[in-house]
Amino acid sequence: MDIALVGIGKIAVDQHVPSIAASPDWDLTATVSRQGSVEGVPAFDDFDRMLEENPGIRVVSLCLPPVPRFDFAARALKAGRHVMLEKPPGATLSECGELENLARAQGLSLFATWHSREADKVDAAKAWLADKTLRSLTVTWREDVRRWHPGQDWIFEPGGLGVFDPGINALSIVTKILPVPIHLASAVLRIPENRQAPIAAALSFAHPGGARVACEFDFRQEGEQTWTIEAVCDEGTLLLTHGGGQMYIDGQPTGETEVGLAGEYPRLYAAMAALVRKGGIDMDLSPMRHVADAFLLGRRETVAPFDF
Template sequence: MGKIAHDQHLPAIAGNADIELAATVSRSGESVNGLPFFRNVEELAASDVTVDAVALCTPPQVRHAIAMFCIEQGWHVFMEKPPGATLAEVAALDEAAKAKGVSLFASWHSRYADGVEPARAWLADRTVTAATITWREDVRVWHPGQDWIWEPGGFGVFDPGINALSIATRILPKPFFVETAELDVPSNRAAPIAARVAFRDTAGTAIDIDLDFRQEGPQHWDIEVRTDAGTLLLSKGGSVLTIDGKEALSHDGDLHGEYPGLYARFAEIVRAGESDVDVSPLRLVADAFLRGRHVTVEPFVE
């Protein structure tokens, strides 16, 4: 029950008629709206509270064991992004969910930004000639005091960067892969504070990403795609769509529609008896770490 749970998950659950909040679990904190509150999922399972599904909003490093326990209880599992600290543990959860007959949802909230599906449709019948992704934000503003993000498995600047990749893997017509990567790692941290990655798609088109956690002033969450029939720009994390300099769609609300969209999708896959576990954004991040040259930079002190 951290910041994202309070800011996004609780309002989205409250606005979805298919889902009722039954209880909350956290190592610290207190009850929400007087509902049952537990320190861990084991306490929840041992209680008399009836649970059909859980939403896990923990850091990725500790999520696998919690998710596996929940699957064993026969609960459907919604996982915040990124779905795990490694690809192998997500694959293990996927197999366990299939064996138990429950739904597993690896959520990517940025894919539900207002401009993403219109951008995907516009690009579908065009030839991409180049793409540039700029994702620069101030870690002190968006992740204050979150030391886990700097630990192994915490992703560093790839925690927001994977949001950009979740959009890019959705809207770009062809798969793409890492060619080179350069990761700036503070001398007192284990995860990168900035990164530059060069991708190439299966048609040979260059796709570049620039990530930086040190951005002050205006924040940048932009994806520009140049094609044989014009230029598309997704800005503000996917909420504003511009084509050839003309605004085609805009919404200024913070994460407008993203988490309601996620919970609608979760209810949909539970009803259908399916899972939705796309690891393509996580795979690209893992490959960036595999291919990346680490550059030691000045210490980061919050």
């Protein structure tokens, strides 16, 4: 199937482009960006012109920041194209709901992707936890915004999510591996005095079985990056590291370690191809609901200014 990629930034170049190129399902036949391009692929700076001139493109994959994403997604759906959304799928829950309604009305596929759910050991962690008695689950997600979003001031503007841009990855794993739903009980949002979105956050959740569930997110980590989830159960302790790429049970590793985002985006594009073929929609918004609740319920603390 022919596919267009919109927004040629770091994540598109590093993950989307090579995943499409390696896939038997897709041919990248157009890009839309104000700045970036992909060698050998027709490049457009006008989205509507790309749609008009390429009626054979069935699918549009959107790698734009969250705030402008709704407008592009709605235009693509109204033009009869299936749509794949980079995480988070939008800037608000309401606009995501509107996109789903539009896709259903048009008979089109819509996919809110959560790439961290495709990390190598996430499914194994879900299976292990399915019949366990959870006592505590602790998420530690610390990374360097300067490394992953160099100079991207939009991430600290309204709608940019701040530290929840990576934090929502952790929440996407948690909402997949836990066998029961949880909801936010309290949050602390640490916001630089010169920014609009948090650079760090601490979250506490209510668990129906009484387990302690807590998350610590920080965008100021230097040196080694930390992406871990530890689940302490009556039957043993599970530890996910490398963002879900490695799993330990009671300190013993299970399988080989997959680092970085290895395998995650190829699996997302395979899932999108399956959705298009069967006419399906996947718009699970549970990770985004937790973030929205944190902004609703969280206590704000002002911290030192931050500049790239």
